[in-house]
Amino acid sequence: MTNTLDPWSSSDITDYSKLFEEFGISPFDEILPEVPSPSTYMRRRVIFGHRDYEQIVEAMRTGAPFSVMDGFMPSGKVHLGHKMVMDQIIWHQQMGASAFVGIADREAFSVRGFSWQKCREIGIDEYILSLIALGFKPDGLIYFQSGCESVKDLAFELGVKVNFSELSAIYGFSGETNLSHMISVATQAADILQPQLEEFGGPKPVVVPVGPDQDPHLRLTRGLAGKMNMFRIEERENTNGWKYFSVRGKGAPKEALQELKKRIPGKVKLYEEHIDVLQTPDYPFLMRLVSEVRKADRKSQYLAEIESVSRFMENTKPPEFAEYEKYFVFRKIWKLTRKILEQIVAEIAAEFGGYAFIPPASTYHRFMSGLQGGKMSSSVxxxxxxxxxxxxxxxxxxxxxxxxxxxxxxxxxxxxxxxxxxxxxxxxxxxxxxxxxxxxxxxxxxxxxxxxxxxxxxxxxxxxxxxxxxxxxxxxxxxxxxxxxxxxxxx
Ligand code: SF4
Incomplete structure (x- = not known):
């Protein structure tokens, strides 16, 4: 296997375990016990890997908003391989996700040379009809890339953050690659980030179920999400070993940083391009943060979790804490503090016209083999x-x-x-x-x-x-x- 996974070739990926090491994909087995009523593909190990699926599991458990997003290039006949992806979109929709399905006609236009009209016919007659027949609910959004203004605008903005060398490194693009093909790559990144735009309810976890050949899109999009964000939250440690958070906002308006300082209680130091929250998060600090969020009449999707930690703290007297439990509580408080900070940061970014994308999560499924053995091929x-x-x-x-x-x-x-x-x-x-x-x-x-x-x-x-x-x-x-x-x- 080469170092480049190419989503446009039909590379035969036989050794999935290598993906875990080379591309940082985690085995799905580790998270399977946490998933509420796992799907058939999960139970049968057809889905073998994931990135950041923890955030999706958590959203399913707490009822927090999350999305599932996937796309289909309208290039030929809809087959059982597409059904696998559609089943996963529909399963997540049934588990509470808002669902987004993009018909990648910009990709088909640039890679296959299909007309818009042909893309539309294939998109409807093959993919959309089967998606609906398999159980897609009408509250999900289906769109053709060429007709979706928000995706096209976002793709243009994303294009500023990526250059030809980076695309070549990820996709193996050469001097022969046409410009529209590159634009279609930015469009797919925009597809994946779209559910987090303000008009769809703002930042939230998004899962993209894919085969391992599609991983380059995910890696590119995760990188772009970070580059687009107005702020970046870093976890730091001072010389005394105290852990704290630093919110970096390179290029963010000064007023936005000032606003952040105002909304975060406790010891907060404002610098030219960042603020430091000079406090190792403890329970009282977390509660002060929560009360700030409540005072401003903002709802936090994490209140249920915070309440569960709060009950735990009330019912467990300090002498009874085993070392492990102390550690567990600290980890919980650290995680929750980060989430509340993320919420405040996202709100301020939105107020000042910036982004606060959460890097998208993904799951990876095995490919189906061809009926005659070997690879499945649309030309056979x-x-x-x-x-x-x-x-x-x-x-x-x-x-x-x-x-x-x-x-x-x-x-x-x-x-x-x-x-x-x-x-x-x-x-x-x-x-x-x-x-x-x-x-x-x-x-x-x-x-x-x-x-x-x-x-x-x-x-x-x-x-x-x-x-x-x-x-x-x-x-x-x-x-x-x-x-x-x-x-x-x-x-
Ligand atoms: Fe086994 Fe033959 Fe059935 Fe395949 S077709 S599952 S090899 S009995």
Whole structure:
């Protein structure tokens, strides 16, 4: 694997564990127990990694606002690989996220050379209809990049913060790369940051579910979020080992820094371009901050958490604190103090026309393999199942798919099959069998040699045909109800 993950090539990423080391992606297993009612893809380890998903879990638990955002390039047929992403958007929407779906027609225009009209037709007929048929709710926003003024303006602003060398380092761009392709990259960063604009309720955690090949967009956007922000909060330590916060505001108006000083109680020192909150956060300081927030009649999304720490402090007498608990409480207070500071900083940034983006979170899912083994390729129709394939044809493709079965029935009975190498099992795991117990049973029968590929394929083919038939009926229904959805088109 090279050091550059290219979202426009179909690079085969086989060693996911390398991503953890090379790109700082954390294993999803670590956070899985914290997720309230994990999705099927999470439970089945299809989602294997994440960045900063803790903030999404916390928002789901506390009821704080958060968003899910994803995009689809309108380039061809909508297939099961797209369904995976759509399922994840819809799951987060059901968990309380405000959902944003961008149809990346600027990307299709610049990379594929498609006309706006063709992008619109593919966008609706393929992607949007399937998204709605799978359960996308009408309160989410769907937009074509070319028609969304806020995304285009933000992309232009973001363009100031990135240069050609940086894009080359991330994407491997060369002197041959056209300017519109570069603009489409800035547009995708704007897509991801858009849910945090004032018109959508301001800064909040946003998750982008992607395959690992899309990670360059996330790394670029996270970097840009920091560069765009009016303030940066740093955690520091003085020579005596006391920890404190410093809010840096290079280029921020002096009045904004003064306002910050005014709103943060306690020992705060104002410098030319930053303020230092000269206090290691303790419980009384946290409460003073909270009362300032309340006095100004501002609501904090963290009040429920603060109340839980407050109850803990009241009910636990100091002598009973074990060392670990003291540490735990300090960590909690430190984290909450940072969040309240972030809230105050975001409000002041908004008042002075600046940004306070939270770096977007992401999850990473395994790719589906091609039905014949190897990679799925849009130029080889037999390697994938489109959501618009005729149900009979879909079933035939399942029957022609590569299995993990042995050469003879005798061998199969003796050695068992290899579900990890079986495209049919993968279809069942990703899409066709909703019940975990049933799937485990199929796996067990396969490896123990009591299940034969012929009947197994027959079952998967029937399920595929049923799914496609049902999905296509729902697509037609979605077509009739399109005007009930918030969709922004190019004018
Ligand atoms: Fe795949 Fe089923 Fe054959 Fe096992 S029995 S290898 S799961 S088709």
């Amino acid at each position: 129709p037999d390697s994938y199942i489109a959501l618009t394939d005729d149900p009979k044809e879909g079933a035939k493709k399942v029957k022609r798919a590569k299995t993990g079965g042995r050469v003879t029935l005798e061998e199969q009975k003796k050695l068992g099959g290899i579900p990890e190498e079986c495209s049919v099992f993968e279809l069942m795991l990703f899409h066709l069998i909703g019940d975990d117990e049933e799937l485990l049973e199929i796996r067990q029968e396969c490896v123990s040699g009591t299940r034969m590929c012929g009947s197994c394929k027959q079952l998967a083919a029937e399920k595929m045909s049923e799914f496609l038939k049902d999905h296509q009926e729902k697509r037609e229904l979605a077509r009739e109800h399109l005007d009930e959805y918030r969709i922004i088109y190019k004018k």
